[in-house]
Amino acid sequence: MEKFTTLTGIAAHLPMINVDTDMIIPKNYLKTIKRTGLGEGLFAELRYDENGQKHEHFVLHKEPYTNAEILIAGENFGCGSSREHAPWALLDFGFRCIIAPSFADIFYNNCFKNGILPIVLPQEEINKLIDDAERGDNARLTIDLEAQEISGPDGGKIHFDIDPHRKRCLIEGLDDIGLTLEKAEHIDRFEEQAGTVRPWV
Amino acid sequence: MAKPRTLYDKIWDEHLVHEAPDGTSLIYIDRHLVHEVTSPQAFEGLRMAGRDVRAPEKTLAVVDHNVPTTDRSKGIDDPDSAIQVEALAKNAADFGIDYYHELDERQGIVHVVGPEQGFTLPGTTIVCGDSHTSTHGAFGALAHGIGTSEVEHVLATQTLIQQKAKNMLVRVEGKLPDNVTAKDIILAIIGEIGTAGGTGHVIEYAGETIRDLTMEGRMTVCNMSIEGGARAGLIAPDQKTFDYIMGRPRAPKGAAFEMAKAHWETLFTDEGAHFDAEVVLDAANLPPIVTWGTSPEQVVAIDGHVPSPEDIADETKRQAAVRALDYMGLKGGEKITDIALDRIFIGSCTNGRIEDLRAVAKVVEGQHVNENLNAMIVPGSGLVKLQAEEEGLDRIFTDAGFEWREPGCSMCLAMNPDKLAPGERCASTSNRNFEGRQGRLGRTHLVSPQMAAAAAIAGHFVDIRDLQ
Numbered sequence: 048m049e050k051f052t053t054l055t056g057i058a059a060h061l062p063m064i065n066v067d068t069d070m071i072i073p074k075n076y077l078k079t080i081k082r083t084g085l086g087e088g089l090f091a092e093l094r095y096d097e098n099g100q101k102h103e104h105f106v107l108h109k110e111p112y113t114n115a116e117i118l119i120a121g122e123n124f125g126c127g128s129s130r131e132h133a134p135w136a137l138l139d140f141g142f143r144c145i146i147a148p149s150f151a152d153i154f155y156n157n158c159f160k161n162g163i164l165p166i167v168l169p170q171e172e173i174n175k176l177i178d179d180a181e182r183g184d185n186a187r188l189t190i191d192l193e194a195q196e197i198s199g200p201d202g203g204k205i206h207f208d209i210d211p212h213r214k215r216c217l218i219e220g221l222d223d224i225g226l227t228l229e230k231a232e233h234i235d236r237f238e239e240q241a242g243t244v245r246p247w248v
Numbered sequence: 249m250a251k252p253r254t255l256y257d258k259i260w261d262e263h264l265v266h267e268a269p270d271g272t273s274l275i276y277i278d279r280h281l282v283h284e285v286t287s288p289q290a291f292e293g294l295r296m297a298g299r300d301v302r303a304p305e306k307t308l309a310v311v312d313h314n315v316p317t318t319d320r321s322k323g324i325d326d327p328d329s330a331i332q333v334e335a336l337a338k339n340a341a342d343f344g345i346d347y348y349h350e351l352d353e354r355q356g357i358v359h360v361v362g363p364e365q366g367f368t369l370p371g372t373t374i375v376c377g378d379s380h381t382s383t384h385g386a387f388g389a390l391a392h393g394i395g396t397s398e399v400e401h402v403l404a405t406q407t408l409i410q411q412k413a414k415n416m417l418v419r420v421e422g423k424l425p426d427n428v429t430a431k432d433i434i435l436a437i438i439g440e441i442g443t444a445g446g447t448g449h450v451i452e453y454a455g456e457t458i459r460d461l462t463m464e465g466r467m468t469v470c471n472m473s474i475e476g477g478a479r480a481g482l483i484a485p486d487q488k489t490f491d492y493i494m495g496r497p498r499a500p501k502g503a504a505f506e507m508a509k510a511h512w513e514t515l516f517t518d519e520g521a522h523f524d525a526e527v528v529l530d531a532a533n534l535p536p537i538v539t540w541g542t543s544p545e546q547v548v549a550i551d552g553h554v555p556s557p558e559d560i561a562d563e564t565k566r567q568a569a570v571r572a573l574d575y576m577g578l579k580g581g582e583k584i585t586d587i588a589l590d591r592i593f594i595g596s597c598t599n600g601r602i603e604d605l606r607a608v609a610k611v612v613e614g615q616h617v618n619e620n621l622n623a624m625i626v627p628g629s630g631l632v633k634l635q636a637e638e639e640g641l642d643r644i645f646t647d648a649g650f651e652w653r654e655p656g657c658s659m660c661l662a663m664n665p666d667k668l669a670p671g672e673r674c675a676s677t678s679n680r681n682f683e684g685r686q687g688r689l690g691r692t693h694l695v696s697p698q699m700a701a702a703a704a705i706a707g708h709f710v711d712i713r714d715l716q
Contacts (some may be wrong), residue, residue, distance in 0.1 A: 053420055063568070063571070064544050064564050064565075064567075064568050065443055065444075067680075067682045069680070069683070069685050070680045070682065070683060070684070072689070073684055074661055074662060074663045075663075076286050076329035077313075077324070077663060078285075078314065078329055078331075078663070079288075079328070080292070080330055080331060080332060081287035081289065082288065082396075092683065092684050092688060097670060097688060097689070116307065116543050121564070122444065123443055123444040123447070125380065126443055127443070127474075127475075127680060128378075128379050128661075128680075129286065129376075129377060129378055129379040129394060129684060130285075130286065130394055130395075131286065131289075131395035131396040131397060134395075135358035149444055149447065150447075151444070151477060152380060152393060152447055152448065152477070152479050153392075153393055153394065153474075156394075156395065157395035157396070157397065159394060160397035160398070160648065161397070186262075202464070205661065209271050209410065210270070210272075212270055212272040212451065214270065216426070222301070223397070223400050223401055223409060224297070224400065224405060225275060226403050226409075227335075227401065227404075227405045227407055227409065228404070228405060229504060230265070230266050230274060231405075232274070233265050233266045233274065234265055234274075234302075234405060234406065235454050237265045237276050238276075238406075241276065243507075244305075245371070245502065246507070246509065247369070247500035247504045247505070247507065247508040248278050248372055248675065
């Protein structure tokens, strides 16, 4: 997993609530056995019509947002299906950070496994960032994960909270499985004990 | 005296392998269900790291999302779907995991198969790379959906890294009116709490109405917990649960069953245990529910009208409603019973079990599907299909003009050839009415099996209560 320390990039605003993972990556893109190459399917039904023609008004078709790395979204972003293809598609398009008032649990969790930083902020803070994101070439934000701080183009700073364990994993690019395997003796002991208490399992 | 604990607290405590000072916990996973869409990258990850599956005997693989529901004895036409199905077969063989292939009579939707095989047991932790894993909570199992990275994590370590969720209690009281079902209960709950209402919580469903539900009904309720934002839903096990499990192929037998049962009987929320949130629903006056929009929280009673955006006070919700109405081809203000339909889909992990099919048969027996629509019934598993055929339900369906299909997820998510054409309107017993869910530009209204059946005959929604 790629480390996440600081990021300066274009922020795009998607003004919708309850964006579900079917919308982030429609099912016809799920028939892959790889993690890569899903960027073309990102928001496919919002970006293209049935004949594959671009919906020109969609934010990710407009400059400079074709190169966006930060997405500012509405509440309950990523609800629905557990498909990790959603963060894979966002990552493949170039997104490393999603900012929203709230996220659905599974999607939120999946982001961290892929080096994407999901940031939860109150709506009023998000409204400031939306203003920033609507400044075209100036729509650049800097995310400093170590300092837990977002800086806007005018130098204004917004603090965000994050679980310390997840923060460390992102900054160091840690492999969860590797970390857990360091606790193998705890797992062995648990299995041994559970085997006596609940042998039918 | 020990602090009173909720059912969730008890299962959590019993599966805690390790807890870091910051609360990051390692939870042991007793059961892992695997399907073809969310697992290939996980197995690839294991191979690349040279890791093995820690407990193949606690893992069960089955194909469901991609498989066609027509005759599949000659293979799968869609090459990408075929590759995913073959990949699961190979991965299961390479790593020593039990696998139900597309022609096995035990094959079906993973959340129908688990309980049917007795793989799902009270007090266990169950995960699957599928958000509807919450279904298994009907047995008092802590069950939730995970992403593919976590699938790999569970395969490699039989554990999951978690932060403990909060406890939410949803109490449902009162006797359900005739033909008002578990589906109507859960749609009403989601309408009440919203699609993010359960985020960060495990929901325990309790109360007289929940106790009165069959195991199938309880599974329908827990299944859609994720549509209310909760990763997991739970119902305390009782005699109905034990009776359902006894004799199933993978359930404990004889003395082991008795020992297990003694433990299962301790799985309930203690008097005085703390819930972070509580919701009460009166089931006695519950009408059949229909969704009108593109989020499962956009619900209305069958005798109601599609809301008009100007009636919605919250600005964000109003904007969402405008978009949803436009997508659904509705103006707002229409009577629900005036909405005409093109397609009917009966099936899915929400409502594809034998009890659902019996309920449909009761409504449609001796009648005929409306000539303006196509209606399809997809059993949840091969065993559900066999059972229905043994009871003669298939004849009732085909005589009435329904298509009777092979088991799988089918048009719940339309990954296989079963999908809506653009603009087609469908009454569906599935769980999601998202834009494009059942096919690009397809329009989905979520309902109970009885309501879908009645709509199939009439060609439009009808109040099932008027048919008695």
